[in-house]
Amino acid sequence: MLHIVLLEPEIPQNTGNIGRTCVAIGAKLHLIGPMGFSVSDKWVRRAGLDYWDKLDLAVYDDYPDFLCKNFESTNREPRIYMATTKARHVYSDVTYEEDCYVMFGKESAGIPEEILVEHEETAIRIPMDGDIRSLNLSNSVAIVAYEVMRQRGFGRLNTQGQLHRLQWQSDREG
Numbered sequence: 001m002l003h004i005v006l007l008e009p010e011i012p013q014n015t016g017n018i019g020r021t022c023v024a025i026g027a028k029l030h031l032i033g034p035m036g037f038s039v040s041d042k043w044v045r046r047a048g049l050d051y052w053d054k055l056d057l058a059v060y061d062d063y064p065d066f067l068c069k070n071f072e073s074t075n076r077e078p079r080i081y082m083a084t085t086k087a088r089h090v091y092s093d094v095t096y097e098e099d100c101y102v103m104f105g106k107e108s109a110g111i112p113e114e115i116l117v118e119h120e121e122t123a124i125r126i127p128m129d130g131d132i133r134s135l136n137l138s139n140s141v142a143i144v145a146y147e148v149m150r151q152r153g154f155g156r157l158n159t160q161g162q163l164h165r166l167q168w169q170s171d172r173e174g
Contacts, residue, residue, distance in 0.1 A: 002027040002096075002148050003070075004141055005080070005103040007063065007111055010036035012044040014107065017138035019044070019055045025149050025157060028056040030101075032066045063115065070101070080119060083144055084111050085134055087123035094124055096148045107137050 004027050009015045015031070022029045037044065039059060044052070060066040071077070080101040081094065096102075102124075105111035116123055126135060126143055134140070149157060162168075 001099055002145060003030060003099075003101040004028070004145060005030040005032065005066070005101050006106075006137075006141075007032045007103055007115075008034060008036075008106040009137070010107050011137070012037040014136065014138045015039075016044040016052070018141045019057070020051045021138070021142050021145060022056070023051040023054045025145055026155070027145060028058065030058045030060065030066060030070075032060045032063055034062070036106075080122060081144075082111050082116055082119045082123040083125070083140060084116060084123055085125055085128070086110070086113070086116060087125035089121075089124050091124040091126055091144050092147055094122075096151055098152075100148070102141075102144055102148070104137060104141055110134070 002025065004018065004022055006015065006018065006029070009031060015035075015037070019029055021027075031039065039057070058069075060069065079097060080103050081091075081096070083091065083102060083104045103111060124144070126140060128135065135143075149155065
């Protein structure tokens, strides 16, 4: 399973969009406080549409609480990819493990450097032009999450669609 981790999210609409993406790909969403809103906020639910009740969601008081509940209590070594503009590795150059965590920082400041320095080899970045500060958080999550899914052959995700009212020409010919 892919685990998407948001550290101190501030914008409810972004979190709602990210929750919707997590449902679409079967990922678990971890929210680490303090947050700038409540998960029951109408903007979170509005952005998440009618998918919010299908979301595999965990909420933590703070970063130590997240580490304790996911790694210390299970004696697992934390393998957390840190999405940051400060990273030296490009997100698409990494091979993601089956049960990996990808953390994204809050919109205004990213992941604190005190955390990043402990994860130098797993810090990843999305390439951007020039001095662009960052992408929208929801877009960043989608870019990295779909790379993880692509590497896994998209797993159980639907990779083909069908028209509703008409037929593709190849379906008519066959």
